[in-house]
Amino acid sequence: MKKILILACTATFLFLFSQKTVSPVEYKSSPKVFSIKGLSQSVSIDCGSSRMIVLSGQVPLDAEGNLVGKTTEEQTHQVFKNIENILKEYGGTGKDIIKLGIFTTDITKTPDFRKVRDNYVNLQNPPVSTLVEVSRLFREDVLIEVEATAVVKNK
Template structure:
């Protein structure tokens, strides 16, 4: 469960165990924020961690963190993450990095999709986020 009274993250017993994500996020009131897909670029537009999935994932999550901070939010406000990976073999690494940023006891609703490629050939991950702000 999120610490925010406006966000309720739920796992539905009838849907079975949800390892590392919540089945649904209920948002009551507030503002809804839709973050564009973030990739592993730094402030100068340079790729961070070419060939290093974990380094790219951390940069992506830092970029999301920066975007959220710009409007006074944190990862506590994130209700949905969508992961685009060029190879599902990186899923365990992605989860480990994600867990550095989200509350593991009540993670956001999530989806993961394997894609053939991202906007730049050296990129291995892109992440979209939806957040609920007070």
């Protein structure tokens, strides 16, 4: 069902884009999440009855840019708080996530990540995901970064 929705969204996007009368794409940055100048935190694509929301990788920084947490578990809480704050701007929640991309500096901490993630996503229909261990993220003290894609019904 989700594959059909994604295909329908892609077809709708292509149709609307070809009409040039309406822009189906909206770029946003949330004031509740730290943002870097020149980078959109999210892109929303109008798919008719729903919107596909694609989020930039979220890291464990608060709105002022301060690192939150020293462990993977603590940092994952802040990452998902950031994801939730962005999705709320579109009327969604973590339960609307259909895809996660997880980048971690220590793959052995995956159970700590999952324990937190499971509080935010729809476990009846869990999102597809990719987990990659990396040698380093953009700062040495950042242990995890998570990209998310969600589909939120239009109201």
